[in-house]
Amino acid sequence: MLTYNFDNYNGVTIDKQTLPESESVFIEHFEDMLSSVKAQGKQLIWLTLAIEQSKFIQIATNAGFVFHNCLEDEITLILRIKKEAYAPFVPTHSIGAGAVIFNQHHQILVIREKIATSPGFKLPGGHIELGEKISEAIIREVYEETGIHSEFVGIQGFASKKVFRFGKSNIYFLCRLNALTEEINIQDIDEIAEAKWCDMSDFINDANNSAFVREIVKELKDAQGMHLVDVxxxxxxxxxxxxxxxxxxxxKISC
Structure with missing residues (x-):
């Protein structure tokens, strides 16, 4: 028998720990579960399958389930028993961050990736991992890409990009950091081709660099912004x- 729990959306969540190994047993219990849930007037069923349980996907989709969200090791499907049943939306954005970081000589830290298609430089930064704080992620990215230790000061702006990767939009946070060291020592040598300190005027005036990033440096070099607070x-x-x-x-947060 498949065990399930009631949720806040007049639906049920099937406990994946109770799923049998046999497909024939799964089908038998699955059909009983569907009948029981429908008889209770529920509107929605959630089914999360671990990757080793993926053999049950087609059984579920044949019953009307559709994909809702997916992780590396599991997928979640839903069945709307009532067509208008509400299910919380799937994540719509990925999150990235770039570092606006200067040294004591008022030079900006920039990098060039090995996959770059132009000779220009960009701000260090990257993707924020699941559960990672923005303030900690950008410090990590700066260290990995340049070897520079830094302290987080605040957020100076952000930009959004429509349909960036995998059909999702992207939000890119511009983070102000202070450098605690100055010696370049690239840690991620597989990704980064070069990192350097660059005079702001040279960077802004170099047409090889992205027009957007040049505008970032121009606009934010003396700007204030939003600081991290304890609520x-x-x-x-x-x-x-x-x-x-x-x-x-x-x-400030240091690393």
């Missing part, structure tokens, strides 16, 4: 991962 009573089931407020950029 009182930030607790409970929906605790905020990070909070940024506009104001003087004084709060």
């Amino acid at each position: 009182p009573n930030n607790q409970g089931p929906h605790i905020k991962h990070e909070v940024f407020f506009a104001g003087n950029l004084t709060h």
Whole structure:
């Protein structure tokens, strides 16, 4: 018998730990479960399958289930028993961050990737991993790509890109950091071809560099932005991962 739990959307979530190994047994229990849930007037069924349970996917889709979201080692399907049944939307954006970071000589830190199709340079940065804080991710990326240790100061802006990868949009945060060291020592030698400190005027005036990144440096070199704050009573089931407020950029996280 398949075990399931009620959710907040007048639906049920099937416990994947109770799924049998046999397809024939799964089909038998699956049909009983469908009948039971429908008889209870539920509107939605969630089914998450681990990669080793993928043999059950076609059985579920033949019953009307559709894909909802997917991770590397599991996939979640849903069945809307009622056509208008509400299911929370799938993630729509990926998150990236770029570092606007200067040294004591007012030079900006830039990198060139090995996969680059032009001779220009860009800001260090990259993808923010699942569960990772923006303020910690950008420090990590700067170190991996340049070997520079830095401290997070704040967010100076962001941009969005429509349909970036895998049909998702992207949000790109522009983070202000201060350099704690200056010696370039690239850690990710497979990805980064070159990293260097560059005079701002040289970078802005070099047409080989991206027009967008040149505008970033031009606009943000003296800008303030949003700093990281600790919000009182930030607790409970929906605790905020990070909070940024506009104001003087004084709060810093180092690495």
